Amino acid sequence: MYEVIKGDAERHLKLLKGKVAxxxxxxxxxxxxxxxxxxxxxxxxxxxxxPPADVELLYYGECKSIATIPATPDGKPTPALITYTALxxxxxxxxxxxSGLMIKxxxxxxxxxxxxxxxxxxxxxxxxxxxxxxxxxxxTFGMQMSKHADIVMIGESIxxxxxxxxxxxxxxxxxxxxSSSMPENxxxxxxxxxxxxxxxxxxxxxxxxxxxxxxxxxxxxVIGLALGVxxxxxxxxxxxxxxxxxxxxxxxxxxxxxxxxxxxxxxxNDKNADMNLSPYPVVSVDLGLDKSEKDGLRAYAQGFVKEGxxxxxxxxxxxVNGVSKKEFVKAVEENYYKIVESKMI
Amino acid sequence: MYEVIKGDAERHLKLLKGKVAxxxxxxxxxxxxxxxxxxxxxxxxxxxxxPPADVELLYYGECKSIATIPATPDGKPTPALITYTALxxxxxxxxxxxSGLMIKxxxxxxxxxxxxxxxxxxxxxxxxxxxxxxxxxxxTFGMQMSKHADIVMIGESIxxxxxxxxxxxxxxxxxxxxSSSMPENxxxxxxxxxxxxxxxxxxxxxxxxxxxxxxxxxxxxVIGLALGVxxxxxxxxxxxxxxxxxxxxxxxxxxxxxxxxxxxxxxxNDKNADMNLSPYPVVSVDLGLDKSEKDGLRAYAQGFVKEGxxxxxxxxxxxVNGVSKKEFVKAVEENYYKIVESKMI
Numbered sequence: 001m002y003e004v005i006k007g008d009a010e011r012h013l014k015l016l017k018g019k020v021a022x023x024x025x026x027x028x029x030x031x032x033x034x035x036x037x038x039x040x041x042x043x044x045x046x047x048x049x050x051p052p053a054d055v056e057l058l059y060y061g062e063c064k065s066i067a068t069i070p071a072t073p074d075g076k077p078t079p080a081l082i083t084y085t086a087l088x089x090x091x092x093x094x095x096x097x098x099s100g101l102m103i104k105x106x107x108x109x110x111x112x113x114x115x116x117x118x119x120x121x122x123x124x125x126x127x128x129x130x131x132x133x134x135x136x137x138x139x140t141f142g143m144q145m146s147k148h149a150d151i152v153m154i155g156e157s158i159x160x161x162x163x164x165x166x167x168x169x170x171x172x173x174x175x176x177x178x179s180s181s182m183p184e185n186x187x188x189x190x191x192x193x194x195x196x197x198x199x200x201x202x203x204x205x206x207x208x209x210x211x212x213x214x215x216x217x218x219x220x221x222v223i224g225l226a227l228g229v230x231x232x233x234x235x236x237x238x239x240x241x242x243x244x245x246x247x248x249x250x251x252x253x254x255x256x257x258x259x260x261x262x263x264x265x266x267x268x269n270d271k272n273a274d275m276n277l278s279p280y281p282v283v284s285v286d287l288g289l290d291k292s293e294k295d296g297l298r299a300y301a302q303g304f305v306k307e308g309x310x311x312x313x314x315x316x317x318x319x320v321n322g323v324s325k326k327e328f329v330k331a332v333e334e335n336y337y338k339i340v341e342s343k344m345i
Numbered sequence: 346m347y348e349v350i351k352g353d354a355e356r357h358l359k360l361l362k363g364k365v366a367x368x369x370x371x372x373x374x375x376x377x378x379x380x381x382x383x384x385x386x387x388x389x390x391x392x393x394x395x396p397p398a399d400v401e402l403l404y405y406g407e408c409k410s411i412a413t414i415p416a417t418p419d420g421k422p423t424p425a426l427i428t429y430t431a432l433x434x435x436x437x438x439x440x441x442x443x444s445g446l447m448i449k450x451x452x453x454x455x456x457x458x459x460x461x462x463x464x465x466x467x468x469x470x471x472x473x474x475x476x477x478x479x480x481x482x483x484x485t486f487g488m489q490m491s492k493h494a495d496i497v498m499i500g501e502s503i504x505x506x507x508x509x510x511x512x513x514x515x516x517x518x519x520x521x522x523x524s525s526s527m528p529e530n531x532x533x534x535x536x537x538x539x540x541x542x543x544x545x546x547x548x549x550x551x552x553x554x555x556x557x558x559x560x561x562x563x564x565x566x567v568i569g570l571a572l573g574v575x576x577x578x579x580x581x582x583x584x585x586x587x588x589x590x591x592x593x594x595x596x597x598x599x600x601x602x603x604x605x606x607x608x609x610x611x612x613x614n615d616k617n618a619d620m621n622l623s624p625y626p627v628v629s630v631d632l633g634l635d636k637s638e639k640d641g642l643r644a645y646a647q648g649f650v651k652e653g654x655x656x657x658x659x660x661x662x663x664x665v666n667g668v669s670k671k672e673f674v675k676a677v678e679e680n681y682y683k684i685v686e687s688k689m690i
Contacts (some may be wrong), residue, residue, distance in 0.1 A: 019493050091492075093489040093492035095489060108482040148364050
């Protein structure tokens with residue numbers, strides 16, 4: 001069901017049986033407007049609706065900003081469907097942070113006054129002062145929301161987030177491959193984007209300056225939240241794949257954070273996603289979707305979508321609290337029927 | 346220090362020793378633009394900055410949107426100073442909900458997409474659909490933020506809120522007097538405003554329609570939050586004076602909420618503030634400021650300001666958790682010196 005593939009995560013796993021709070025950090029980078037770089041949306045116009053629609057699904061079991069749930073152009077559903085299922089099985093409280101959204105979600109959300117990220121190939125991603133302000137706001141909220149929790153999980157949703165993550169890792173001197181929500185990962189396109197971006201920027205050792213230059217606003221939100229949770233002396237689970245690896249490498253340079261990363265086995269087993277670059281322990285979580293009756297879900301095990309919206313961490317939370325893999329797949333399938341299939345003609 | 350002046354509040358008082366979460370619901374109504382109706386701000390232009398500046402003070406011990414802290418035209422400080430002191434003594438987590446703000450605060454805040462309230466003499470306060478949406482958003486957030494808490498306290502900040510409260514009470518058929526942040530309460534002006542407002546509106550028994558017609562957006566936020574907390578089977582403390590009495594009368598018609606009201610003795614002893622109209626138990630909290638060395642604080646006991654930003658409830662929280670009245674006054678005085686006096690020339 002899950003496996004610690006790096007370091008020691010036992011203490012964190014035990015705390016997941018206690019009071020867990022989840023926070024989803026969502027935003028946009030114009031990097032997603034580069035043709036072919038992301039499939040997080042049925043078409044280019046819909047991509048910017050994916051983060052708000054993801055969190056609407058989490059709260060209400062349906063999206064309000066778009067008619068259907070976010071999907072790839074060929075119909076693979078958003079991983080928010082998996083997160084939604086897990087959250088319903090465990091009943092943990094969760095919050096949504098607007099970390100640079102183009103479209104505001106129709107739910108209550110926390111504003112940290114984060115900027116929308118610019119296209120990193122063309123321009124600096126964010127103004128440094130705006131990054132600092134958003135970081136401090138996220139830190140303040142992270143401190144407050146973790147006071148009554150034993151441990152906090154942080155997930156994300158930002159189209160093209162794996163590309164900005166690869167740019168940050170490379171700017172940090174870590175030569176990472178790039179993961180993706182596509183099985184035929186457009187590695188060449190992404191690598192070209194990253195290389196061009198790195199040529200554009202001035203070299204620096206300041207990790208926050210790297211984020212401001214070639215990162216995205218969701219990184220800022222996650223980093224601020226994690227620092228705030230650490231301020232309340234609580235541990236953190238960064239729920240995600242290579243994006244959380246990039247964030248973890250920045251975070252570990254900024255302060256002492258008691259963190260682990262939890263991601264799906266589909267990312268952990270992907271040769272293009274080097275989870276070993278994480279400075280924190282890593283847990284790989286098997287969603288069990290290879291055994292699903294539903295094509296749209298089996299696709300996850302075949303390398304489509306793979307992770308996002310904290311799906312791996314949310315499933316881990318369900319497993320640790322007694323849900324079996326079989327029960328979990330069944331619950332995901334039921335929601336897939338209710339939310340996706342039953343709405344088709 | 347505190348006294349239950351109506352009903353039975355023992356169970357709630359006991360829970361205040363446990364895990365308490367505080368939420369401040371802040372917003373604006375254009376009713377505050379009626380000349381002379383409020384002193385919640387040094388001058389008419391500054392009034393709209395009072396709610397954001399109040400909550401900036403709570404988080405940072407200083408305001409960011411304005412140079413000094415909110416005060417009356419003759420320099421009496423905002424009750425947020427008292428709340429700030431109490432929150433520092435108990436270390437309870439707290440959140441801020443934007444419930445119809447003209448100016449956004451420079452802190453992390455929760456957006457519920459509430460409208461700014463119109464001037465109730467001239468027009469309907471809010472669109473009914475916007476009220477419903479904001480109410481549902483507040484409810485969702487209230488449910489989430491209360492899951493790990495034993496009890497939730499809700500405070501408010503909205504200039505001219507006592508006037509909209511009087512209008513709602515009257516529209517509900519409760520003939521209340523009007524409290525105020527002024528010792529020579531401009532009762533005549535307020536009553537004229539309320540009477541004119543009531544003549545303007547169509548009579549209705551729908552409590553939410555009354556709020557939409559003659560209330561303000563902060564009422565919507567508080568009501569939604571309280572319903573959400575009740576959904577998580579947790580009790581609520583409405584921290585405030587006549588505004589909470591108006592809210593309580595609407596709330597008790599909308600659902601089963603396990604609530605009490607906590608307010609300062611300065612409001613409870615005010616003949617113009619009939620706390621007895623509360624459908625829930627009421628606790629009167631003595632801030633002890635009649636004994637203060639500082640004129641600006643002693644003014645509270647002389648009928649200036651009296652309550653706001655959950656000051657009474659926050660002091661109650663400190664008292665229940667072992668802070669003596671003498672210690673509390675001393676801590677308020679220290680903050681008054683640090684935040685107000687030391688910044689004067």
